[in-house]
Amino acid sequence: MTGVEQRPYRAGFGCFVGRPNAGKSTLTNAIVGTKIAITSNKPQTTRHVIRAVLHRPDSQLVLVDTPGLHRPRTLLGERLNDLVRTTWTEVDVIGLCIPADEPVGRGDRFISGELSELKATVIAVVTKTDLVDKRRLAEQLLAVSELGDFAAVVPVSAVSGHQVDILVDVMTGHLPPSPQLYPDDMLTDEPEQVLVAELIREAALEGVRDELPHSIAVVVEEMIPEGQLMKIYADVYVERPSQKAIVLGHRASRLKEVGTTARRQIEELLGTRVYLDLHVRVAKEWQRDPKQLRKLGF
Ligand SMILES: Nc1nc2c(ncn2[C@@H]2O[C@H](COP(=O)(O)OP(=O)(O)OP(=O)(O)O)[C@@H](O)[C@H]2O)c(=O)[nH]1
Ligand SMILES: [Mg+2]
DSSP, X not given: OOSOOOOOOEEEEEXXXXXXXXXXXXXXXXXXXXXXXXXXXXXXXXXXXXXXXXXXXXXXXXXXXXXXXXXXXXXXXXXXXHHHHHHHHHOSEEEEEEETTSOOOHHHHHHHHHHTTSSSEEEEEEEOGGGSOHHHHHHHHXXXXXXXXXXXXXXXXXXXXXXXXXXXXXXXXXXXXXXXXXXXXXXXXXXXXXXXXXXXXXXXXXXXXXTHHHXXXXXXXXXXXXXXXXXXXXXXXXXXXXXXXXXXXXXGHHHHHHHHHHHHHHHHHHSSEEEEEEXXXXXXXXXXXXXXXXXXXX
């Protein structure tokens, strides 16, 4: 053999799947280096399918962030599961995320079984390695590799950045030779209004408990540029008047905090100063109501 072999340009789609809270969105953000998907310690934080693009000289990996797969209890839950399954059939490589600090469970086995029927290459990703010691990690890698027939098993920490590059190498290696799919400077195809609404929802999730996180939805009604300032008007929806009181807090003090936190994040995203006007509204039982779901963008 003579000559240097040129590696072909590769481009394609990847996604992380796993139960709620496994660290899928945090990992997606860590890989593209920008906060595109919101994250929280509440299960079912992600509700939309979000595409985030990693550009490298020889490849383009388009990561599709999906909600965690779970047993649905509402119409919203069913819609989310459908979204996830559709995504599975459309990607080239799938990373099944299993946290290092939790035992491999029935949910993981179930998801792994479903993945084995797809044409995509499946890689197991052991997430949150910063939370366990070496011995525990070794045990978890073993348990995970017995879960299915994976092309690779990769431990990562999205928080410390440990092995994130290696995971990307493995994933891009399974993409097909293909021309570039997105323009050079495009990080996501998510509309700005949606990214902004998500940052508000992330702030609103902070410190609320039980079923309230599931009941919160955010819609950005208007974004009006005014010189150096962006004026943003948004509605925070809850399902019941009692929830509205919690989100507002004493003399609307909680809502004010949510606004301040969200505004900082939005200013970082947009690179301008932001005026943020938030209203809390009740949309009765919206998670179960097809008409309301449509209105809220599901
Ligand atoms: N210590 C540590 N925590 C992590 C890591 N990755 C994610 N987390 C935390 O785990 C929680 C869940 O992370 P998400 O990225 O929102 O999880 P997800 O899988 O997208 O969850 P859903 O969207 O609800 O399905 C958050 O509190 C994260 O900060 C990690 O590498 N190390
Ligand atoms: Mg998520």
